[in-house]
Amino acid sequence: MCTAITFQSKQGVNFFGRTMDFSYPIEPKTYIIPKNYVWHNVLNGNMYSDSYSFIAIGQESDEMLGFFDGVNERGFASAVLYFPGYAKYQEKVTKEQKEPVAALDFLHYILGKCGSIDELDGLLRQISLFGVPDPITQSVAPLHWIATDRSGKSVVIESTEQGIKLYRNPIGVLTNSPDFPWHMTNLRNYMTAAPRQEEEVFWGEVPLRPFGQAGGTVPLPGGDTSPERFVRTAYQKTHVEIPSGDTEAVITCFHLMENVTIPRGVVETAKGDCDDTKYTAFINTKTCEYFFRTYDNSEIACASLWDRSGYSKKPVCLGDLARPVSFHKIS
Template identity: 60%
Template sequence: MCTAITLQSEQLENFFGRTMDFSYGIDPELFIIPKNYEWTNFLSNKTISNKYSFMGIGQKKDGMLAFFDGVNEKGFAAATLYFAGYAKYDDEENSMEKESISSLDFLHYILGKCASIKELNDILLNISIKGLPDPVTKTVAPLHWIATDKSGECVVIEQTEDGLNIFKNEIGVMANSPNFKWHMTNLTNYINVSQIQIDNSKWGNVQLKPFGQASGTMQLPGGYTSPERFVKTAYQKTHIKIPKNSLEAINACFHIMESVTIPKGIVVTNRNTDDYTKYTAFVNTNTCEYFFKTYNNTQIIKASLFNNYKDSKEPISLGKLERKVKFEEI
């Protein structure tokens, strides 16, 4: 369970971020991957060299460094979200002529090689995404991806039984299952939702009046399923006042995500584990800055790719996301 959005300011800065909702234990860390960093393709054992440096949130476990989201030096950003019941990866028989990339490495691969959505489109023609068990769940995680660049263009990448597809994402929102086209069609069910108060109505001799403000939003869903989260964030991001600058934009992004942030105990899985929001993170794709907060520390932390970058042959860790809470006293 995760939700992702893009949001642009009046200054045309593009912001991109997500909630990380998960029922398995993870210990996320902020990394910088240097330009020209060489890493091993887990499927082919061949060396891959990154064209661009990037900063991303991920986790290193059992020798594998997998990323959940990130932004590179060119302002290209992307995130991985769960896609249960719909993801279907390639097999060896139908992808021999393409470079095989595991689903766990795909985000690392595109962040290291793409400067724009156009370049992403070109790269997708020549790769095949295959499933690989991850060290956290010990299963082949069903995934799909959302990507954007500093122009604000946004796409969704889904590998299903129909093949590898990339969809233009004009709404700038993504959640989990069903597929992206289903979510976009489902928005039509909420065509009457509005930020404007509905008018009084008369049923026979009975005068009906709205209960205070927000009557135009009564049809909005209130649960935490993927379709409900998609609708809520789509409505909010398309109706929120356009932020004037980067500070207003970051505040707006986190406010939007508050409606889909899941506290512990609200959603419990069949394994009797809590599915809750581990962290919420946004990036300014124009400045390559990260802003994040965690479940246990809601103070927003900021990190810059360029301020923390240094030449290295290895990933640079900026530390765990979980940090000690410090209250400001007055």
Template identity: 35%
Template sequence: MCTSLTYQTTMGDQFLARTMDFGFELEGRPVAIPRDHHFTGAVNDDGFDAPYSFVGTGRNLNGYVLIDGVNEYGVSAAALYFAGQAHYNDQPTEGAINLAPHDVLMWVLGNVKSTAELGERLSEINIVNAAAPLLNIVVPLHWIISDRSGATYVLEPEEDGLHYLKNPVGVMTNTPDFEWHMKNLSNYVALQPTPHPDRQYGDTTVKAFGPGSGALGMPGDYTSVSRFVRTVYMRQNTTAVDTDAEAVNALSHMLNSVEIPKGVKIKADGSADYTQYRAYMSMDEPAFYIQPYGDQTITRVALTDDLMKADHPTEYALSETQQFNAVN
């Protein structure tokens, strides 16, 4: 359920991309949040303010909820499922910014200019058990956050507190925790894009069955563990590109390796997880790109001055007629 990765062009432009893999129909679409927007919080009546503008995937559920995006300073983030390990506080804390899990991403994008600033301000927030609209459950989440410098972190709320971890491989999936995934990479050090050499067994020389033998053993299933390994490999070895348009194209091809078609991943309750959309956040433009399951056309929404200064959030309905670079 969800894979994310960062990517840098040869010109130094930074991207964060993600798949949204879920069984319940989220019906997300591009939403631009203007500066100084006030969010009504799920924890208490105070809510929170977002001084900075951002754009990402969201929906108006008696107030907008976004699950990924990029802000005007190039900070980009995505919320991913962290089932079985996410731990939140039971009560609000006086003097803290009390946030429901589904509020965290909006607070981050609306309030920080860098990953370093987020690290300095984490002590201000208290994540509280509060149900998300539409799903009506407390959503178990962790977050990947990146900025224009390329600095990338993972934020994980566990029983012993918030963990804000540097992410040197630029990839995140789901449970287990990030440190476990990093240790597991040691099981795959033999993966390489070039063929393995011939092997001699006694008097017999054994040759590989054609190119691609360097990736033998790379896991191909849809578990979070396998998707993490596969995406680290793709990110490391995909040919570098120069332009932003080429970066979106490259990211789309990388995420093809973890995209989940309808019907191939059935959960115990009979529901089917599938990749409802792929999103690409350009931190240097800044701009948001979305590629829905039903129509592989990529739609782009750039964070313009008009959107940042608007009186209300601006929502874009996806349709089959939209084209790449449709919204400037």
């Protein structure tokens, strides 16, 4: 599970964020990766050098540093989401000239090399994606990605049996399976949803009036499946009042995601584990600031790429997302 969106303020500042919904225990931390950092592809040990510095949320396991979402110094941002039943990677390295990249490394790869959506399009033509078991689930994770930049453009990257596809994402939303074109087609089932409602209709000679407000939202689905979360998020982000400043935009973004956060115990996997929202994060692509809150602490915290950028040649960990809960007493 997981939901991701892009969202623009009246000033045109592009915000990007997601819920991290997962059934496995994770310990996410915030990292700053410096420009020119050299790292190894887990697939074949090839060495890469990051052209841009970036800040990201991720986790280090078994000496492997993987990322869930992030933004680089150019305002290019991306996140990885689960894509079960549809993700398909290349299985065998051939003699073709395309660069083999592990799906687990792909987010790091593009954050370090892409300064814009246009650059991403060109990069995808040069690589092939391969599946490698991750240290958390011990399996090859089925993944797809959403990306955006300061212009507000958004795209979805999916690797299926048809190969790697780059889809323009005009709605600025991504959840999980099915594939992105299916989700966009499915929106047509909810065309009658609206902020306003009919104040009175007649069935024959019988007048019918609403109980209160929100009658126009009755067509919207209420469950937590991927298609339902996609529809609700797409409706709300395209109808919410557009914020006039950065602070108001951040607050609006978190309110939008409250609509799709998963409380612990509401959704269980076949193994009996809870699939809940570990954290919710939003990024200001103009300032490269991260805003996040966790399941156990709803207070919004902030970190910036510029907090520690340029002070190290290796990744800098800014610490756990988890923070002690405190209550401000009013007297």
